[in-house]
Amino acid sequence: MVSNRETRVARAYHDQTAHSPASVRTSTHSLDWDVKPFPFKVYTDLPPLALPREIDPLAIDTLTALGAGTAGAERMTLADLATVLYYAAGVTKKRAYPGGGEVLFRAAPSTGALYQTEVYVAAGQVEGLEAGLYHFCPGDFALRRLRAGDVRAELARAAADEAPARRAVTIVLTAIYWRNTWKYQARGYRHLFWDSGTLLAHLLAVGGALGLGPRLYTGFVDADLNRLLGVDAEQEAALELVTLGPEGTRAPPVATVDDSRHPYMPLSSSQVDYPLLREIHVASMLETPDDVRAWRAGGSGTRVSEGAPHALVTLPAARAASGRGLGETIQRRGSTRQFGHVPLSAVELATALWAATRSLDADVPAGLVDLYLIVNAVDGVEPGAYGYRASEHALELLKAGSYRNESSYLCLEQPLGGDAAAVIYFLAPLAPILSAFGNRGYRLANLEAGSAGGRAYLAAYAQGFGASGLTFYDAAVVEFFSPHAAGKDAIFVVALGRTAGTGRVTIGTTPIRPRRSSV
Numbered sequence: 167m168v169s170n171r172e173t174r175v176a177r178a179y180h181d182q183t184a185h186s187p188a189s190v191r192t193s194t195h196s197l198d199w200d201v202k203p204f205p206f207k208v209y210t211d212l213p214p215l216a217l218p219r220e221i222d223p224l225a226i227d228t229l230t231a232l233g234a235g236t237a238g239a240e241r242m243t244l245a246d247l248a249t250v251l252y253y254a255a256g257v258t259k260k261r262a263y264p265g266g267g268e269v270l271f272r273a274a275p276s277t278g279a280l281y282q283t284e285v286y287v288a289a290g291q292v293e294g295l296e297a298g299l300y301h302f303c304p305g306d307f308a309l310r311r312l313r314a315g316d317v318r319a320e321l322a323r324a325a326a327d328e329a330p331a332r333r334a335v336t337i338v339l340t341a342i343y344w345r346n347t348w349k350y351q352a353r354g355y356r357h358l359f360w361d362s363g364t365l366l367a368h369l370l371a372v373g374g375a376l377g378l379g380p381r382l383y384t385g386f387v388d389a390d391l392n393r394l395l396g397v398d399a400e401q402e403a404a405l406e407l408v409t410l411g412p413e414g415t416r417a418p419p420v421a422t423v424d425d426s427r428h429p430y431m432p433l434s435s436s437q438v439d440y441p442l443l444r445e446i447h448v449a450s451m452l453e454t455p456d457d458v459r460a461w462r463a464g465g466s467g468t469r470v471s472e473g474a475p476h477a478l479v480t481l482p483a484a485r486a487a488s489g490r491g492l493g494e495t496i497q498r499r500g501s502t503r504q505f506g507h508v509p510l511s512a513v514e515l516a517t518a519l520w521a522a523t524r525s526l527d528a529d530v531p532a533g534l535v536d537l538y539l540i541v542n543a544v545d546g547v548e549p550g551a552y553g554y555r556a557s558e559h560a561l562e563l564l565k566a567g568s569y570r571n572e573s574s575y576l577c578l579e580q581p582l583g584g585d586a587a588a589v590i591y592f593l594a595p596l597a598p599i600l601s602a603f604g605n606r607g608y609r610l611a612n613l614e615a616g617s618a619g620g621r622a623y624l625a626a627y628a629q630g631f632g633a634s635g636l637t638f639y640d641a642a643v644v645e646f647f648s649p650h651a652a653g654k655d656a657i658f659v660v661a662l663g664r665t666a667g668t669g670r671v672t673i674g675t676t677p678i679r680p681r682r683s684s685v
């Protein structure tokens with residue numbers, strides 16, 4: 167097995183899955199609708215256990231919830247669990263399309279509405295729910311029990327941390343690769359982390375709002391966790407864990423974890439394998455609890471220096487409250503399909519940036535990705551390209567000017583990137599990240615950008631404007647923000663602005679020609 171330290175694997179994966187005008191134009195991939203994967207995992211031998219449908223409206227202000235996760239709850243109930251699952255991964259709206267198609271949209275945004283993220287629950291001390299390992303199906307809003315009995319001690323062992331054995335619940339997020347690779351091929355590996363990241367943004371905000379003190383774990387023994395879940399890592403694998411709820415007595419040790427797997431409905435009649443994706447995933451695995459501890463210790467203190475600033479533009483302080491409750495924000499959220507050219511105010515943008523860069527309670531430090539912006543229309547902020555300096559909550563002007571066409575081009579020639587009032591480009595210095603965290607650092611960079619993007623989405627909808635995640639031309643993004651961004655890599659993009667009926671940017675010509683091609 168390739169070790170996590172052999173970081174050429176992550177580097178090669180990133181380069182080989184980069185988008186460029188040439189790669190997009192020469193791609194022969196087309197969508198095979200006959201094998202579009204079913205969006206729900208349905209176990210065929212396990213009865214559903216219906217979750218309570220009275221969901222807490224979560225009236226707490228969205229910005230308060232994003233600002234500070236609390237941990238005051240003395241108990242955790244099945245109703246709390248249902249609330250967390252609904253707002254993180256539930257079906258929040260249904261849209262029918264001409265011709266009979268229907269999409270069940272989920273609480274958190276997800277690339278292509280493909281929803282490859284699956285949710286499992288290891289319950290220990292939840293009032294109204296027997297201890298056990300469950301799978302959550304958003305389709306019928308039910309749990310199905312995969313293993314009876316308390317498995318939290320096994321989770322704690324895999325995560326090399328005592329806490330999951332004491333916390334009421336651990337949620338495990340996995341991804342079924344084929345649901346995403348059906349459309350996005352090997353680049354879909356990046357999406358596993360962007361999309362579990364947006365889901366985590368919801369999970370952590372809701373968990374905090376309920377006083378359940380959510381804590382994220384990104385380090386664990388992959389094979390042990392996958393075996394516990396009964397998933398085949400060639401198809402589906404564990405990505406992250408989140409502990410929730412008060413600490414109780416330590417769960418008893420689990421005698422043996424057998425290799426049992428429950429059958430589930432096939433997603434489609436056939437599927438395509440993307441070895442590149444499996445290779446990077448295996449090459450970023452940790453093998454023993456000692457490896458997990460060493461990995462965490464090796465990466466602590468990895469914070470990217472912001473360097474000396476020039477031409478700082480101070481932003482107004484973020485709003486303390488938006489006036490919209492977290493539950494309502496999530497229920498009403500939906501990616502903006504067309505932005506108008508109406509400006510945002512400086513405080514609206516400042517609040518979204520503040521929300522995106524809130525630190526999370528996690529097993530490894532955040533701060534791996536840097537935020538760059540193209541500002542098209544923000545009152546009081548000159549149009550141009552900027553870096554966001556989170557520590558000073560200020561923008562660093564890189565170049566002034568109108569870059570709507572360029573921004574649209576950078577976002578894979580999508581008008582959304584040019585019509586938006588402001589576009590956040592997440593970039594990361596992959597070399598030091600991989601050197602500190604190995605290949606698994608690649609997971610971390612994409613995850614951090616995804617969860618930051620998810621929080622920007624929530625802050626936008628809370629304030630009454632919109633957002634959309636976007637994909638991009640990798641090398642062209644770095645080129646655009648260079649020399650400041652030289653040596654970094656493009657990780658993810660989120661556009662912000664007001665919805666309108668008519669977008670105005672049209673890409674007729676190529677406004678930027680990248681100097682290097684990106685395979």
Ligand SMILES: Cc1cc2nc3c(=O)[nH]c(=O)nc-3n(C[C@H](O)[C@H](O)[C@H](O)COP(=O)(O)O)c2cc1C
Binds near residue numbers: 364
């Ligand atoms: C990580 C991420 C990347 C996305 N990339 C694009 C994109 O490139 N173009 C686009 O039009 N929408 C993009 N979206 C929006 C998704 O298509 C949208 O989230 C999905 O269809 C679900 O719809 P909803 O967000 O309205 O619930 C992206 C969303 C996410 C979370």
